[in-house]
Amino acid sequence: MPVALDLEKPFGLNAAGALARHVAEGDPEAIETLYRLVSRTSRYLLSRRLRDEDPDDFLHETLTIVVDAIRKRQIRNPAALLGYVKSVVRRQGALCVARNSAARRRTVTSGSFLVANATSGANPETELISRERSDLMHRGLVTLCQRDRELLTRFYLLEEPFHQICIEMNLTETQFRLYKSRAKARLVAWVRAIVHR
Numbered sequence: 001m002p003v004a005l006d007l008e009k010p011f012g013l014n015a016a017g018a019l020a021r022h023v024a025e026g027d028p029e030a031i032e033t034l035y036r037l038v039s040r041t042s043r044y045l046l047s048r049r050l051r052d053e054d055p056d057d058f059l060h061e062t063l064t065i066v067v068d069a070i071r072k073r074q075i076r077n078p079a080a081l082l083g084y085v086k087s088v089v090r091r092q093g094a095l096c097v098a099r100n101s102a103a104r105r106r107t108v109t110s111g112s113f114l115v116a117n118a119t120s121g122a123n124p125e126t127e128l129i130s131r132e133r134s135d136l137m138h139r140g141l142v143t144l145c146q147r148d149r150e151l152l153t154r155f156y157l158l159e160e161p162f163h164q165i166c167i168e169m170n171l172t173e174t175q176f177r178l179y180k181s182r183a184k185a186r187l188v189a190w191v192r193a194i195v196h197r
Contacts, residue, residue, distance in 0.1 A: 020078035023070045031067060032174050037082070038063050042089040056162075060181040062092050067178075140190045148183035155180060 019037075022030030039059055065088050069075055075084055141149050151169070154160045166176050 016081035017078040020070050020075060020081050023067060024073070026071075028172070028174065031063075031178075032172075034066065035059070035063055035174055035177070038066060038085055038089070041082075041085050042093075056177065057181070058092065058096065060177040062088055064178065064181050064185075065092070136191060136194065137187075140187045140194075143190055144183055144186060148179060148186070151176070151180055152183050152187065 019030055019033060023034055042059060042062060062085075066085055069084070069088075070078075070081075075081065141152065144152070147169070151165065154165050155162060162173070162176055165171070166173060169176075171179070
């Protein structure tokens with residue numbers, strides 16, 4: 001049975017409980033409604049505090065966390081779904097801020113980078129590192145199923161628009177986002193396992 005919620009009106013406890021039940025059952029319309037709820041909940045955070053973040057990636061990481069928690073029955077009170085979504089959004093936002101801060105601390109100023117590269121010419125070490133990264137990514141992509149490999153390759157490497165990929169692979173936007181997030185997470189986990197051996 002489809003979940004019909006008007007997200008412009010206050011979100012009632014009964015509606016939240018029903019939405020959680022339908023998501024746990026795997027209802028695609030309920031997942032789409034949950035996506036709209038996560039999107040609405042995180043709109044302020046994305047526009048004000050996380051301008052550098054890719055909104056799609058942020059939303060899908062958050063959605064994946066919420067859907068997994070619902071399916072694993074980790075939310076004790078399904079009526080508290082909206083509060084849980086808000087806390088996940090805040091936690092993910094804090095992680096993004098911490099990641100960006102750490103990246104800024106590790107980043108070299110562009111002026112010193114240009115001077116170092118101008119004097120070094122073709123750097124064999126940099127070329128070797130680049131080839132190793134490329135080889136590692138290729139080996140990682142081969143470990144994924146055909147759908148995931150095609151999705152990541154077309155979206156990230158060939159930079160095809162996601163609407164085109166959805167049409168040609170017969171996916172809804174929500175399916176595309178979930179498959180992309182999960183495939184990316186699997187690839188990152190595989191790379192980390194290889195690197196930390």
